[in-house]
Amino acid sequence: MRRPVTAHIGTKVALAVAAAAVSVSAATGVLVHRVTAADQLATARSELDQRLLSAAYDYAAARKSLARLNPPDLPAPVARAVRHGVRVTWLRDGTLWAATQVSDGEVLALSRSYAPETRSLAALDRTLAVVGVAATVLVSLAGLLLGVRMGRRARAAARTAERIANGDLDARVRPGGRDEIARLSAAVDTMADALGARLEAERRVTADIAHELRTPVAGMSTAVGLLPPGPATDLIGRSVKNLRSLVEDVLEVARMDAQVAVAETEERQVSAMVRRAVAGLDQVEVRVAADMVVTTDPRRVERILTNLASNALRHGAEPVLVEVDGPVVRVRDHGEGFPPDLLAVVHTSGPQRFRTTAAGTGTGLGLTIAVGQARLLGARLTFRNRPEGGAEAVLTLPDPS
Template sequence: MNVGTKVALAVAAAAMTVAAAVGVLVHHLTSERQLDTARSELDRQLVTAAYDYAAARTSPARINPPGLPEPVGEAVRGGVRVTYLQDGARPVLWAATRVSDREVLTVSRSYAPEARALASLDRTLGAVGAIATVLVSLAGLFLGVRMGRRATAAARTAERVANGDLDARVHPGGRDEIARLSAAVDTMADALGARLEAERRVTADIAHELRTPVAGMSTAVGLLPPGPATDLIVRSVRNLRGLVEDVLEVARMDAQVATVETEERQVSAMVRRAVAGLERVEVRVPADATVTTDPRRVERILSNLASNALRHGAPPVEIEVDGPVVRVRDHGPGFPPDLFAVLHTSGPQRFRTSAPGAGTGLGLTIAVGQVRLLGAVLTFRNHPEGGAEAVLRLPDRPSG
């Protein structure tokens, strides 16, 4: 149940409660006033009838009527002049007093007109209360729907920002709590965009600044004499060059200048090309498929997933091709709980830190970025039989 519905129901319940309370109060006050007026009038008639009886004049009063209610008779015999309302289908109002030891003088009249007037008042109060409740409920519904729409707009903008649309804004109006919430969402989006832009600039600047000296190092390494030290330097320079290329790839994806060049390729062929230089990687193809995609990016994704599995898991790494679905599984301990939470909430973090699970390196970051460009789906889980598993689902045609 959304906020608008809750507000509308609350306003309707409050309106019904107020209408019922007002109706009961008016009914009670009117009933007492009617009864007091009728009793006073009938008591005056009784006093007049008593004077007429004492003067032997004719009056509408009766002596010891057969239908006298028992409470009236008991009260009069005690020396009290009383008025009494006899309820029933035909209500009757009595007034009585004792004129001798054995005689009770009474005056009575029908109370039906007052009962009908009170019933008519109740019907009027019910109708007015119902109309007021409907009008107030409609006003509450309008207010609730408006509040719900504003809150929903703020929530959807926050979701868009979380999904990477840093240009999304709410642009709130007003000064209430929802406006403050919307303004906070816009402020958060501005701050997040500024931080990400600064990070992108730093990433791109570092990569471009390192590219030239790394290229010079690669050229200089070729001039070294053969030997174990030279082999170590060559491997280090190769790793450094690969790291720089990874950082440049991230910078291009951050700047949204990466392009997708599609071809028709067999999934199994792309998998085998991706893991051609890796050891202890087993490829199984229960079902193959042909997809239209960017083979270079798919191979980069699979190569990064397999390398990550070898580096952080335990061999052998099994890659299963099931049509457009590719599963990469290692036989290590699986994703740690803290890292697993990061993968399923904010996604891979590009740089490692000293805090456990705070980063996953550039490999998974590049893989996730390539997946988004291709319109594919990449999910992570711990396999029921042990080990970490990444599942890549390729679309028939890329969306980027």
């Protein structure tokens, strides 16, 4: 099952870069605003204070100046501070004051509007806002491009890993670059190479063992025919027959793994193939709801159905029902159903050969061969547990219509 990788690495990178850009722009704007405001105020206070000193000298020399004596609109805090011998500069309500005490105890004061500095600071804020927005947009676009590129590379690595997990061992990422995503992609490719080599070695060993076993098993079959009739001979004969069937199953799996098996198709009636498949199995009932003729490999279809019915008899409970509904064939039993851990594996990578579940029950090669044969025929084979109880395997053959 595919999982979205992109929830989303590209979007997350873009959002992170945009958030960082907004934070930096805002912090820079606030810092520049405060530094500029403090510098403007210090400069204005210094200039007005110098003018006040010049006015005090003019007052002492009885010369005219712009300063006023005891102005009625002088703020009370300024007047109190001056009368205590402090020369004061004071900004309040958009007016900058400078005041000092002259020799006769009078208060000499100057004032001017602080509006030019306020307008200048407002213009600076607008400029900072425009520059900040532009920088944020540009950095966010760059982050988006970087995030999209990273997301695309991560999705490519994820898709390749999913293809490898689904059996496509030739899939490769072929990474570029030297960052962490490139290392991850290279690790995926290395994993695929190692997995492919290991599976190929397993296939060769499986095929070689099964091939080497055919000769002694054939000799055992011949030897059984020379034994005198009796219960012991029958028991040995059944065991040898089961062993021969197992060897043939292993060879069949090896051929499918090596992808050398070829389907030989012809037109056959679905119900006829079903009846031939279960002819030797007791306690198997066949029902035909709707019949049709399909183009397929009848030997492989019958092998699939035989394995499914045998598996139902072996691991389920009688009776086993095989229902034909057009191109769909359902094999049902009345047992406890498939183990949950087996269904979890079936729905992801298919049945595993010689697999033993947590409950101690095995699946052998039957389901493995059935799934492999269905894949070769272009059919679909699904497994589930019925709500009313029992296991159900559904084979859907390609519909010629």
